[in-house]
Each structure stands twice: as C-alpha cells, then as structure tokens.
Amino acid sequence: xxxxxxxxxxxxxxxxxxxxxxxxxxxxxxxxxxxxxxxxxxxxxxxxxxxxxxxxxxxxxxxxxxxxxxxxxxxxxxxxxxxxxxxxxxxxxxxxxxxxxxxxxxxxxxxxxxxxxxxxxxxxxxxxxxxxxxxxxxxxxxxxxxxxxxxxxxxxxxxxxxxxxxxxxxxxxxxxxxxxxxxxxxxxxxxxxxxxxxxxxxxxxxxxxxxxxxxxxxxxxxx
Numbered sequence: 092x093x094x095x096x097x098x099x100x101x102x103x104x105x106x107x108x109x110x111x112x113x114x115x116x117x118x119x120x121x122x123x124x125x126x127x128x129x130x131x132x133x134x135x136x137x138x139x140x141x142x143x144x145x146x147x148x149x150x151x152x153x154x155x156x157x158x159x160x161x162x163x164x165x166x167x168x169x170x171x172x173x174x175x176x177x178x179x180x181x182x183x184x185x186x187x188x189x190x191x192x193x194x195x196x197x198x199x200x201x202x203x204x205x206x207x208x209x210x211x212x213x214x215x216x217x218x219x220x221x222x223x224x225x226x227x228x229x230x231x232x233x234x235x236x237x238x239x240x241x242x243x244x245x246x247x248x249x250x251x252x253x254x255x256x257x258x259x260x261x262x263x264x265x266x267x268x269x270x271x272x273x274x275x276x277x278x279x280x281x282x283x284x285x286x287x288x289x290x291x292x293x294x295x296x297x298x299x300x301x302x303x304x305x306x307x308x309x310x311x312x313x314x
Contacts, residue, residue, distance in 0.1 A: 093191065095221050096121060096293060098202035099211060099264075100229035101257050103240045105277040108307060109229055110202045112286060115303040116295050119198035122190050127205035129186070133213040136182050136220070143175040152176065183220050198295070200224075207257050211264045218271065225293050228265040230258045231277040281308055 096113055098121070100106035113121045146169040149155040160167045190199040218224050231237040234254045235247075243250035265272045273292045279285045283301060290299040 092223055093196075094198045094294065095224045096198060096200040096227065097214065097217065097224060098200070098227045098229060099206055099214060099261065100202065100204050100227075101206075101231060101237070101254060101261065102204040103237050103243065104204075104229050104231040105280045106202045106204060106229050107312075108280060109227060109275065111307045112280075112304055113198075113200075113227075113293075115300055115307065116198050116298040118195050120190060120192045120196045121199065122201040124203050124205070125189075125201060127203065127210065129201070129203065129217070130205065130210050130213050132182065132185070133216040136179070137213070137216050139173075139175065139178060142169070142171070147171050179220065186217075186220070206261065207253070209260065211260050214264070215268075218268075224271060226268070226272045227275060227289065228261050228272050229275050229277070229280075230261055233278070234258070237277075 098106050098109050098113070100109075107123070110121050110123065113119060143152055147154050148160060148165060148169060152175050154171050154173070155165075157167060157170055157172075159165075160170055187199075190201055192199075214224075214226060218226075231254075234251055237243065237254060238247045238250040243254070262274070265274045273289050275285070275289060283304065286304055287296070287299050287301075290296045
C-alpha cells in the first residue's frame, strides 16, 4: 500500500522546505500547493456523502428509481441515480492521478497552506478516503517575524491576528488527531533529531538520509 503524506501549514512557515525534505525519500512525489483545489473536491465528497446517507430515498445506498417514487406518490425532490460507492472510487482515483506520478511512486501527497476558516477539517474527509494518510502540521512560532514576510507585510497588524487564529486551528486539529498527525514548526525544522523523529512517525525511518536532508536545509531556494 502506498504511503500518503500531507503537509498542512501556514504560509511562510517553511512548508516548502519540509516538502523537499520528505521528497528525499526514494520513489516519493510530494507535490506543491493546488490553490486549495483539494478542499473544494473534499467539500464535494462531504456534500454528496451527506446527500446519500441523509436525503436520497432508497435503502442501503441503493437509490429508489424515479418510477418507484412516482408509483408510491413520493415527491422526487431528492431523487438521484448515482452509486455513492462508485463516486467515492472515482474521487479516490482522481486524487491518486493528481499526485501519484508513476507506477513506481509509493510515497505521495502534497503541501497546502489554505486552511483558514476551518478548512483544515477537510483533512478528515481525505483520511476517510485514504485511511493510511499521515499529516504533517506546520506553523511558525515567531508570528511577528512571519507577519513581516511576503504578502503578510502589507498589513502586519491584521496578519498577526490572522496567523494567531490559523495557528490555533492547525494546533487544535493536531491535538484532536495525534494518531495520524505530526507537529513541526519552522524553528524545529532545522533540528536533525526532530526531523528523524518525523521520519519515524511517517514510518519512513529507514529512508532517513541525513546528508540529503542537510543539503536541503542549507539550500534556501528563492521564491
């Protein structure tokens, strides 16, 4: 079974470096951001699941036919004809096709920073689709310095408020799901012992390559 690793972070927290570190694992393909596209897909999955289990008339996820509803004088406002299990498989295949770039790739996933407004909770839907998923939650401890970087510096005061709220959401999610989430910060990312601990959590400790990881940490790529 493939290993699936997601990096869920705040912006300017070092998540791209963590992405590069995880990509030192042989046969891995941890992709970059997708502008929150997966959030939208997981929202679709969540809504279609709720529709299937709560509203569609029928039994055990087998929708009643239109003819059956009409014959039984049943208002067809929630009539649907799709197979929920089949739709779920299609969603899983789409996600796999997005990130598994070759048959030999057995460690795949992505990193994303668009988890404000409670969007981090979409990860529970991802975990439902792919139970083997491991998640790295990443923030930056020094929020004041973080707020001075990139787009945040346009309004540092508002950015600090925003980052405090986002960090709380990310940390709360980690605390609720410690069984499959690993917590790291920008500051801890440079501690080789801590990175080794992360690899152990990901069940990839045999692929911990200190030389390659130090090369990543010493090479600060420009945006």
